[in-house]
Amino acid sequence: MPEHMQRRLIMLMCLRCGNVLETLHExxxxxxxxxSDSELADTKAxxxxxxxxxxxxxxxxxxxxQFKSDSSTDRVRAYRNKNKASETLHETEVKRSSNALDTDTDTDTDKEDTSPSAAIVSLPTDRQPPCEYQAVVDLYNETLPELPSARLMTEKRKKAIKSFWTWVLTAKKSDGKPRATNSSEALGWIGEYFARARDNDxxxxxxxxxxxxxNWRCDLDFLLTDKGKTQVIEKARAAA
Incomplete structure (x- = not known):
């Protein structure tokens, strides 16, 4: 599929992620x-x-x-079932031992606590979805054609995109809510971020x-920096 069609598909997904797609007329x-309308017809076909x-x-x-996170629900359920079985076995053994005479005169005062409540569950954190490097570049080129086009994927630019991607998925907005929790939401937010940059004179x-x-001009590399985020987010009408 041609590159420009790939970009349109990504933009379509961004609109769907933002719950905007279903509200739009053609x-x-x-x-x-x-x-144009004719290009839209070709795209639809x-x-x-x-x-x-x-x-x-x-x-x-x-x-x-949609990205499916590594949920701990199944692990917790399995752990609880295991503990329940362990408790049942422990109670059975206690009942059996209470029916027998205790001829052991030694008293253990420092026994290890092996009860289920003493166990510690270590649950893994949710995995972060892989960075969509090219999708971010395509969103920039498609949303801001007035700015210098980003054509090369250098290591420096790749590192900056990765840092920005991680920030979108980990940093919270002023209301305490995350900007994105999966790949689709991250691309949707980034697309809106680039669109918001257009309102900054x-x-x-x-x-x-x-x-x-x-002779300075804004470009993708600047928008990925902390200074770029400040320009876009603090000049926006609503907190990003």
Whole structure:
């Protein structure tokens, strides 16, 4: 599938993740994808042929595409069942021993506590979904075509994308809620982040920098930095 179609599919997933897709008419969808009505028709035909969407632009097999975290529920259930069986066995042994004469004159005062309540359960933390390096770059190029295009995946840029990806999945908003908990939500938030950058006159060059920064232009690398996040998030109408 052509690269531009791949980018449109990613944007479609971002809109679905943000619960926006189902509210859009096709003209509005074309605007969000930054394409014409005829290009939207071609996109729809291809995506239906590939089995990505139905006639109403609903993404098919959406749940299967969601990242499934490493839940500890099954481990906890197994642990409790094991403890329950251990308690039953322990009670049976106590009853049997109480029916026999205790001829042992030695008294153990420092016995090890082997009861189930003394056991410590070590549960693994949820795994972080793998970083979608190219998807992040595609979102930037698709959402902000006015800015310098990102074409190369250098090690420095890859490291910056990974750091930004981790921040999106781990840092919480001012209301204490996470920005994203899985790969789809992370891409959705990042897409909105790039879109929010367009409302910043400084980043978009509508208020050109002066002095030694006269030739400076915002790009992907800057948006991934702490300074870039400050410009985008603090200038936004709502907290990111």
């Amino acid at each position: 003209t509005e969808l074309a605007f969000h994808l930054r394409i 291809l995506f239906m042929q590939k089995g990505f969407i139905d006639d109403a632009w609903n993404l098919l097999n959406w749940d299967k595409r 400084f980043l978009m060059g509508r208020t050109p920098p002066t002095g030694q920064h006269a």
